[in-house]
Amino acid sequence: MIKEHEIIILGDSVSTKGYVKLIDIMGDEEKIVRNARVCTATDTLDISEIEKERLIRLLVIQDHGTPLEHVSITLKVKSPIFVTRQWFRHRIASYNEKSQRYTSNEPEFFIPSSLRVKKKDCEVEVLLEEYASLLDQIKTLYNKMLDQGVVKEQARLILPLSTYTEFYVTSNLRSLLNFINLRADKHSQTEMRKYANAVAEIISEIFPAVWHYFCYVNRRCINPHCFLEGEQETISIDKDNQEKINVEVVRCNKCDVHPKYYERLKA
């Protein structure tokens, strides 16, 4: 089980690192199933794998989402403001963010290693140098303002969208799947998507059956770092290095990943 998951969205120096860290896990797939089974007054934790799988498949495929709201995770995230702003649009979550007014850390900035451009003759290297130089000037002015006694709540007004911030977010599984659907998608901004992919990896580890059927329903590749559409296929794998079993899986044509979760039911 992963306890900490870091992603580096750019660069080789500490000041350009973002991350997603798993802090807490509240509940698991057994709890989802137990709570759902109150409908039939069979809500015990004594649940067989096959019962668990059958019910999770039903919940995800039929979009019977409320049982997924009983489990949640807390993440700590370090991301540039432009990513954070998109993340905070997801209202079904609880957030706490580092305050620029009450902390004394030097501002850190996200500097892309390259620029995505629409014109071939774009001078990417030159623009990136200017970008870095402007951020240096901003940092210098920011520190100068503080040195001369300007309050932090005003000095911060010059900080750009590339400034890193840190926050805690607690979300339930239903909301996280909505987040992944929207943000780990090809329409999402690349940097935002990398964060969403990190969340997807965490979810795929903690809730493997939910992830399996979520990918099936949404026809998305089971590789949490992929955002492409997938096709259902049957692959033969060694289960516990012993027997060969046929597993149905949704993968894109680029990812040769094996599922972590082996379904026994046909999706």
Ligand SMILES: Cc1cc2nc3c(=O)[nH]c(=O)nc-3n(C[C@H](O)[C@H](O)[C@H](O)COP(=O)(O)OP(=O)(O)OC[C@H]3O[C@@H](n4cnc5c(N)ncnc54)[C@H](O)[C@@H]3O)c2cc1C
């Ligand atoms: C690619 C992309 C581009 C975007 N571009 C823009 C943009 O240009 N401008 C912009 O303003 N936003 C933009 N957004 C943000 C988007 O509109 C949503 O605000 C954001 O993705 C959060 O989604 P959500 O409402 O589903 O999530 P949450 O806020 O977490 O809500 C989860 C679900 O709860 C339900 N819900 C929550 N609140 C309400 C409510 N008040 N009424 C009814 N149902 C509710 C809905 O079913 C919702 O899907 C963009 C999002 C994406 C993914």
